[in-house]
Amino acid sequence: MDGWSNERAAEMFPMVFEGFVVVLQVTAVSGVIAILLGLLVAISDQTAPFWLRRPVNWIMQFVRNTPLLVQVLFVWYATSLYINPEWTAFVVGSAVLGIHYASYTSESYRAGIEAIPKGQWEAATALSLPRHRVWLAIILPQMLRRSTAAVANWLIAMFKEVPTLFAIGVLEMLAMVDRYAGLNYTGYVEGYTIAGLLFLAASYPVAVATRRLEIRLAKSNF
Amino acid sequence: MDWQIVIDSLPRYAEPLWVTVQVTLGSAAVALFVAFGLGLMTSSKHLIVRTPARIVVEFFRGSSVIVQLFWFAYAMPQLLGFQFDYAIMVGIMALGLNYGSYSSEVVRAAIGAVPKGQWEAATALSLSPWTRTWRVVIPQAWPEMIPSLTSFAVMLLKASALVSMVSIIDLTAMANTIGRVPGNELLVQYGFLLVVYFILAWLIWSGMRLLERRAKRGIGIGARPSKKALADGHGVQASGGAM
Numbered sequence: 001m002d003g004w005s006n007e008r009a010a011e012m013f014p015m016v017f018e019g020f021v022v023v024l025q026v027t028a029v030s031g032v033i034a035i036l037l038g039l040l041v042a043i044s045d046q047t048a049p050f051w052l053r054r055p056v057n058w059i060m061q062f063v064r065n066t067p068l069l070v071q072v073l074f075v076w077y078a079t080s081l082y083i084n085p086e087w088t089a090f091v092v093g094s095a096v097l098g099i100h101y102a103s104y105t106s107e108s109y110r111a112g113i114e115a116i117p118k119g120q121w122e123a124a125t126a127l128s129l130p131r132h133r134v135w136l137a138i139i140l141p142q143m144l145r146r147s148t149a150a151v152a153n154w155l156i157a158m159f160k161e162v163p164t165l166f167a168i169g170v171l172e173m174l175a176m177v178d179r180y181a182g183l184n185y186t187g188y189v190e191g192y193t194i195a196g197l198l199f200l201a202a203s204y205p206v207a208v209a210t211r212r213l214e215i216r217l218a219k220s221n222f
Numbered sequence: 223m224d225w226q227i228v229i230d231s232l233p234r235y236a237e238p239l240w241v242t243v244q245v246t247l248g249s250a251a252v253a254l255f256v257a258f259g260l261g262l263m264t265s266s267k268h269l270i271v272r273t274p275a276r277i278v279v280e281f282f283r284g285s286s287v288i289v290q291l292f293w294f295a296y297a298m299p300q301l302l303g304f305q306f307d308y309a310i311m312v313g314i315m316a317l318g319l320n321y322g323s324y325s326s327e328v329v330r331a332a333i334g335a336v337p338k339g340q341w342e343a344a345t346a347l348s349l350s351p352w353t354r355t356w357r358v359v360i361p362q363a364w365p366e367m368i369p370s371l372t373s374f375a376v377m378l379l380k381a382s383a384l385v386s387m388v389s390i391i392d393l394t395a396m397a398n399t400i401g402r403v404p405g406n407e408l409l410v411q412y413g414f415l416l417v418v419y420f421i422l423a424w425l426i427w428s429g430m431r432l433l434e435r436r437a438k439r440g441i442g443i444g445a446r447p448s449k450k451a452l453a454d455g456h457g458v459q460a461s462g463g464a465m
Contacts, residue, residue: 002300065376065423066416067383070394074412081409160286167387174292188296196285196293204284 002186009190012180016194019173020202023162026094026170030162031155033098038105038151043135045110064103069164072096076168093165101158105151112147113139149214156203156210163195173198227407228414231400238396239418245313245382245392246422250375252318253325257371260322261329262355275326282323288384291316295388313385313392321378328370332363365437372430376423383419393418 041060045053063071075096079087116139124134166174177191263275282290294316299305306312336359344354386395397415401408 004301062416062420065380066419067380067394069383069386070397070412070415070419073394073398074409074416077408077412161288163286163288164384166288174288177292188292189301192289192293192297196289199286199289200281200284204280207284 002189004189004193008187009194012177012187012190013194015176015180016173016191016198019171019176019195020198022090022170023159023172024202026090026097026162026165026172027155027159029094030098030101030158033095034101034105034155034158035151037099037102038109041102041106042109042113045106046113060103060106063100064107068097068100068161069167071100072164072168089165089168089170093168093170097158097162097165101154104154104157108147108150108154109143111150112143112145115146116142145217149210149217152206152210152213156207159203160199227405227410231406231411234400235393235396235418238391238393241310241390242379242382242392242422245310245317245385245390246375246379248310248314249317249321249382250378252314253320253322253374253378254371256319256322257325257329260326261333264326264330265333279323279326282320287317287320287381288387290320291384291388309390310385312388313382313390317378317381317385321374321381325371325374328367328374329363332366333359335366336362361441365434365441365443368430368434368437372427372434375426375430379419379422379426 041056044056048056072093076089076092079085079092120138120142121134124138129138162170163172163174166172166178169175173191173195177187177195180191181187260275260279263271264279266272266275291313295312306315340358340362341354344358349358382392383394386392386398389395391399393415397408397411400406401411
């Protein structure tokens with residue numbers, strides 16, 4: 001029996017926090033992928049030819065309905081065996097996490113596009129605006145307002161799933177706790193508690209801000 | 223892909239498949255229970271009921287499900303000197319509490335969307351709060367919840383793979399074990415696994431769609447409200463008439 005110890009918690013904190021910084025780095029990289037790739041998929045869903053649209057949709061549906069953990073393991077072994085063993089777990093893990101969540105954000109963007117009144121498209125056609133102007137000046141600004149809150153929610157969820165990458169050896173918080181416990185034969189209680197509290201401290205304010213944004217956008221009656 | 227390798231290892235996947243199904247269904251049951259408990263509490267008009275429920279919801283939603291899983295598996299036995307009798311209970315509890323907290327927001331929103339007139343009518347008929355909640359409000363809120371709950375059920379299935387990280391032998395853990403043996407090609411095993419999970423997810427989608435259709439028929443509404451009912455306006459009347 002080995003309960004909570006304040007000293008050990010204090011001793012472990014810097015180490016776990018180091019893992020937390022890695023979590024933030026992964027979140028930043030995967031976040032950019034999720035935001036941009038999701039947008040690309042959503043736009044191509046409206047503009048790309050049939051033969052491209054369908055397979056992309058299937059792939060995204062498959063990605064959305066299978067576990068992130070297995071995807072990460074699959075891609076990690078595939079890249080290290082057949083593509084390039086030099087790629088680090090950080091790079092591969094962030095990419096898979098980003099693509100996984102792009103399959104969710106693209107749905108939010110798509111809902112945002114579909115919610116735009118038909119008259120907007122018709123007006124753009126009536127003014128015979130060039131295609132890129134239609135997208136950049138009319139569709140995207142309205143779509144982004146509608147989907148920002150939903151995408152932000154996916155990014156928060158993604159942030160909390162970063163520890164999955166522990167499975168391929170990314171040095172996030174769980175790995176740090178493991179490392180400490182491996183040397184000292186103790187520290188699970190403090191380590192996992194600190195990790196959970198760090199997640200809570202980081203995600204709660206963002207979640208509250210997102211909810212505010214959601215309410216404000218809903219009220220603004222756009 | 224060399225299918226012979228997969229076919230040869232199929233029998234060894236039988237028991238882990240059952241573990242994955244048990245973890246998913248077990249945590250879905252826990253999650254449903256937690257969701258209704260917390261959802262009803264956070265919809266309460268009494269601050270004293272609402273506040274503790276909100277704290278629990280925010281706590282479980284805010285601190286990553288994976289960390290919670292590890293906490294239940296490795297920190298709880300040391301801290302509380304208490305251990306579940308069955309290893310899979312760790313997975314069921316961690317996933318159930320986490321996804322239950324998420325789903326409680328769905329329950330709360332659906333309850334909030336039941337027209338006020340329904341509450342007032344139930345009160346006017348002097349139905350007890352219990353009857354009003356379970357015989358009037360919930361049956362109308364339930365079909366509204368199902369699509370969101372379905373997404374959460376699929377997420378639960380996906381999250382069930384995480385239990386392999388706390389030494390529970392589910393499908394993912396078995397693929398790790400089988401794949402490490404030379405000649406069994408880890409990648410083939412993972413590829414097979416992805417297909418299996420996809421089929422399981424598809425089963426959840428189809429099952430829940432049936433459930434939704436039944437729930438809607440149960441309160442006398444079709445797949446979606448008819449245009450005429452909407453054109454007649456008076457949302458309260460339209461849904462009241464549908465009872």
